[in-house]
Amino acid sequence: MRVRFHGAAGEVTGSLHEVEAAGRRLLLDCGMIQGSPEAERRNLDPFPFEPGGLDALVISHAHIDHVGRVPLLVRRGFRGPIYAQRATAELMPVMLLDAASIAQGEAERANRHRRGGEPPAQPLYTAEDVHAAMAQVRPLPYDARTEAVPGVEIAFRDAGHILGSSSVELWAEGRKLAFSGDLGPAGTPILRDPARIDRADLVLMESTYGDRLHRDRGETIRELGGILARAWEEGGTVLIPAFAVGRSQELLYWFARHWDEWGLARWRIFLDSPMATQVTAIYDRHADLFDADAQRVWRDRPHPFRLPNLHFTESRGDSMAINRIERGAIVIAGSGMANAGRILHHLRHRLERRETHVVFVGYQAEGTLGRRLVDGARWVRIHGRDVRAAAQRHTVGGLSAHTDQRGLLDWYGAIAGHPPLALVHGEDRAREALAGEIGERFGVRAVLARPGTVLEV
Incomplete structure (x- = not known):
């Protein structure tokens, strides 16, 4: 099993992780890059892989930095199933149609001020692209181990971040990958506490607030x-x-x-x-x-x-x-x-x-x-x-809907054997602080994933 990191690797937004296993290629999330205008222009860049060569997409939750480029992925050739927890599947079209509307409005404003000779601005994607993408979505309940593609099984566990948010377990070739998704704090109103993962051979964990403790x-x-x-x-x-x-x-x-x-x-x-x-x-x-x-x-x-x-x-x-x-x-x-x-x-x-x-x-x-x-x-x-x-x-x-350093340490610490770990979804200051705590407490050297980093298990 091989994991290649493309997005949210050194920054918080733009979740995009590629898994190769059992002769198949899957994506974990396909999120929008958010922040400065310069950062957001990167959403238009070509994907660092061929979308038509992917076999499946697995979505952790419906926040736009985790799903915001899904319609673009489909428009550029992805034709496989998109797996999402049932509530996430309901939230996705709401989020994506809003993103399409915003993109359309921004393109129209840019074109009103376009200078002669400049090419007209185009939206990242349209409502029609959203509807096409949603036709590929396959809703799943929590805790149901499902064959995503031949040789690869997945299950969603409640991550306690937003409605439908999930940590993802992925089994292939006798190995197990655990992706935290975004983890909510224990005691978050409305939602249940994040489910714990019992074991894994490799863990991808968010680190948004890896350098701080939330107030009571x-x-x-x-x-x-x-x-x-x-x-x-x-x-x-x-x-x-x-x-x-x-x-x-x-x-x-x-x-x-x-x-x-x-x-x-x-x-x-x-x-x-x-x-x-x-x-x-x-x-x-x-x-x-x-x-x-x-x-x-x-x-x-x-x-x-x-x-x-x-x-x-x-x-x-x-x-x-x-x-x-x-x-x-x-x-x-x-x-x-x-x-x-x-x-x-x-x-x-x-x-x-x-x-x-x-x-x-x-x-x-x-x-x-x-x-x-x-x-x-x-x-x-x-x-x-x-x-x-x-x-x-x-x-x-x-x-905050994200857990803090203590919550991240507790979630990882509950995984038997403290397996190899890559930190994603965090700025470097947060990741470095969390990696230091993990090394001191568990004796594990966490990898700070960068775009292009490859891990094998």
Whole structure:
């Protein structure tokens, strides 16, 4: 069995790992590269393999940095099955159609400013490409060992990161590969804790937060409640850039759980994301995957997805109408890194106001607007306009959907014999810190995968 690394090898996004076994070639994930405009232009590059020569694609979960180039892979010749956990299979078209829409809009804007002689900009892929890709998807439940292609079997295990997120076990040639996917922290609201892998001959493990420990979740939630109280006292509005899958639903969970304590009945709450609205409906249909705490909240509190003052804004006009509200609005909108989507519209309108509170509740990649704001930028450019960043900014790190260094060490430590390990999905600082801890604790020298790195087992 041979693993060749192509993406998310030295960076967080662009998951793309190739496995050769039993005379077959499979991909683990086919994600979009996210970050600066320069980084995102790499999505258009040719794949470092022939798509038509692949036998199957296995998806760990539906975040766009793990599935965002699947339609492009199909358009360029991939014709094999695409395996995904059942909830992931439902989330994928929502995520990919949104990505196609964003790409189409960006191409149209670029062409409006195109200079003579320049070739017209083309979107990365279209809605038609998404539909073609989805025709190849084969949904699977958790914990079902399945023959993906002759000689290769796979199984999905709950990774506790977002709905449907999976660690992947792959068996071939008498060997077993374990790919962590993105691992969620133990005790994450709504979701079950990550399943443990009993044994493996080679492990690929994410390392997004390999260099840090998250704050206690209880402290984080108290901080969030304090931000809302302060914003109300100052007569302001709260803007929360949030990923449509996972983070938006978790925020609504906490709002329901602390409905009385935080005085949320006095606010107007907006989920300003058609994609997040669709995702929330999918979460609602998969309550069987929720943990026991979530089941109790659904039963004993205002339903998180049906709060009496929660507004799902579908149209662009409804979104723009939020700007007429001077105070008392909580706006959850994508994208989570503030590099696209409706949150840009709200930031452009309100970022200059001191009474605006911008709350970052997820990872902010290098080169994104969210990262620049977190790092304290005083001026930013939004939709071609320079905007003074006077709003108060808060980074609420304890809500991460990724586990921290302790969680990664615990997950790997539960695998019998502490097998060879490659670290992916992390910037070098995080990977180096995690590799040091792994070496000290388990006596294993972790490989820091780079594009082109090859491991055999």
